[in-house]
Amino acid sequence: MGAGVLILLIICGVAFAGGGIILSWAIAKRSTNLVKGEPYECGIPTSGTSWIQFNVGYYLFALIFLVFDVELVFMYPWAVVVKSVGMVGLVEIVIFMFILFMGLLYAYRKGALKWM
Amino acid sequence: MLLMQIDWFFLVEKLSLITTILLISLAIAAYATWAERKVSAIMQDRIGPSRAGIFGLLQPLADGGKLFFKEEIIPTNANKFIFIFGPCLFMTTALMTSAVIPWGPSFEFAGHTVSLQVADINIGMLFVFGVVSLGVYGIMLGGWASNNKFSLLSSIRAASQAISYELAMGLSLIALLMLTGSLSLREIVDQQHGFWNDGYFTWNFFKQPLGFFIFLVCAFAELNRAPFDLPEADSELNMGYHLEYSSMKLGLYLFAEYINMFISSAVMSVLFFGGYNYPGMDWVSANLPAWVFTFSCVSVFFIKIIAFILFFMFIRWTLPRFRYDQLMKLGWKSLIPLALVNMLITGGVILWLTK
Numbered sequence: 342m343g344a345g346v347l348i349l350l351i352i353c354g355v356a357f358a359g360g361g362i363i364l365s366w367a368i369a370k371r372s373t374n375l376v377k378g379e380p381y382e383c384g385i386p387t388s389g390t391s392w393i394q395f396n397v398g399y400y401l402f403a404l405i406f407l408v409f410d411v412e413l414v415f416m417y418p419w420a421v422v423v424k425s426v427g428m429v430g431l432v433e434i435v436i437f438m439f440i441l442f443m444g445l446l447y448a449y450r451k452g453a454l455k456w457m
Numbered sequence: 458m459l460l461m462q463i464d465w466f467f468l469v470e471k472l473s474l475i476t477t478i479l480l481i482s483l484a485i486a487a488y489a490t491w492a493e494r495k496v497s498a499i500m501q502d503r504i505g506p507s508r509a510g511i512f513g514l515l516q517p518l519a520d521g522g523k524l525f526f527k528e529e530i531i532p533t534n535a536n537k538f539i540f541i542f543g544p545c546l547f548m549t550t551a552l553m554t555s556a557v558i559p560w561g562p563s564f565e566f567a568g569h570t571v572s573l574q575v576a577d578i579n580i581g582m583l584f585v586f587g588v589v590s591l592g593v594y595g596i597m598l599g600g601w602a603s604n605n606k607f608s609l610l611s612s613i614r615a616a617s618q619a620i621s622y623e624l625a626m627g628l629s630l631i632a633l634l635m636l637t638g639s640l641s642l643r644e645i646v647d648q649q650h651g652f653w654n655d656g657y658f659t660w661n662f663f664k665q666p667l668g669f670f671i672f673l674v675c676a677f678a679e680l681n682r683a684p685f686d687l688p689e690a691d692s693e694l695n696m697g698y699h700l701e702y703s704s705m706k707l708g709l710y711l712f713a714e715y716i717n718m719f720i721s722s723a724v725m726s727v728l729f730f731g732g733y734n735y736p737g738m739d740w741v742s743a744n745l746p747a748w749v750f751t752f753s754c755v756s757v758f759f760i761k762i763i764a765f766i767l768f769f770m771f772i773r774w775t776l777p778r779f780r781y782d783q784l785m786k787l788g789w790k791s792l793i794p795l796a797l798v799n800m801l802i803t804g805g806v807i808l809w810l811t812k
Contacts, residue, residue: 358548378534379533393609402621403617405789416631417634
């Protein structure tokens with residue numbers, strides 16, 4: 342039953358978000374103008390396209406995030422049953438985390454975590 | 458035949474609950490904007506909104522109405538579909554998180570047990586995480602589709618910040634999960650029943666203070682609230698990802714931000730501050746009518762939520778904004794190692810106690 346109700350809630354949420362936009366589209370006045378459609382960058386004429394390459398630093402963080410996020414997913418099932426698996430489970434997770442922590446340390450030493 | 462099988466009472470119950478929750482979220486979001494202006498005014502020795510209604514209480518309605526009537530401008534070079542899709546997604550994900558939060562204890566009504574929770578799924582916490590991380594797509598798509606350099610920079614900042622702090626948030630919650638042994642929010646609340654039991658505080662905050670502080674800092678970052686409001690940074694990026702937005706699409710972004718604040722306050726009070734539990738609730742449930750008990754539980758929960766929202770506001774008007782390198786340093790070099798240590802300590806203590 343849970344999933345069905347969730348879908349109901351999603352439909353309500355979409356209806357609300359879409360409804361607001363449609364209502365405002367229906368009742369608000371509109372006029373077009375060449376200057377209105379320009380990007381607003383503090384009044385100075387825009388130079389070049391806006392979809393440009395950006396700092397590689399963001400990309401590095403995304404890569405490290407990917408590794409750690411998967412690690413997180415692996416740890417959730419262990420966390421739920423930690424009381425029943427006992428010491429063996431803790432030792433295993435410590436080894437697992439040690440390896441990952443080495444990875445973090447490696448990224449740290451390589452300067453991937455340093456913002457340029 | 459299929460129509461006969463549907464439990465109509467269940468459907469009506471859930472639909473009315475969903476409608477109520479959505480309306481309450483919106484009302485609280487609207488009045489959070491009012492409260493934010495009032496709080497900032499008080500902290501800066503001003504008066505704040507005072508013209509519309511007594512104490513300016515009608516100001517949110519006036520603002521909402523104004524947003525509907527504003528002209529909507531879509532930049533010529535913007536990607537039109539994604540430009541409209543972004544705010545819709547942000548709003549929908551903000552509203553969806555409310556599904557798994559238990560707003561109060563179950564009660565009997567007309568021979569049925571009514572649960573004050575839209576969906577009691579056993580992976581409630583994972584659901585919250587999933588939806589919260591979907592939320593960043595709303596910002597990213599909206600900022601990218603605007604075709605504006607400020608918006609693009611802001612959306613990349615938002616994405617990078619959100620993923621960095623999501624890790625520390627998840628790690629701080631793992632320590633909590635080890636204590637509760639369940640991902641269902643209803644069960645987590647039930648485990649924190651009352652306030653004091655056999656010489657222990659039942660609320661998780663007293664068992665996981667470090668986890669709570671990590672979670673709190675990450676919540677600030679996930680919400681893009683000051684001192685982590687780099688994606689918005691009104692003084693350097695002109696409000697960032699919603700710079701090109703106008704009319705109700707801007708309204709959706711602003712509303713969704715406050716709804717997110719409301720929901721994350723609710724999640725924090727469920728996980729760490731006992732949700733709808735309060736000291737002396739057993740006495741109330743034994744001696745007073747059932748509706749008083751339900752009503753008091755829900756009120757206590759909302760008082761906790763409002764306290765958290767006010768805390769968010771006090772912090773915003775107290776602390777200056779971080780620099781981006783400081784933000785990344787705090788996330789990766791302080792919070793993540795701290796959360797890992799917290800997790801190991803919790804694991805050790807749990808095994809030591811169960812021996």
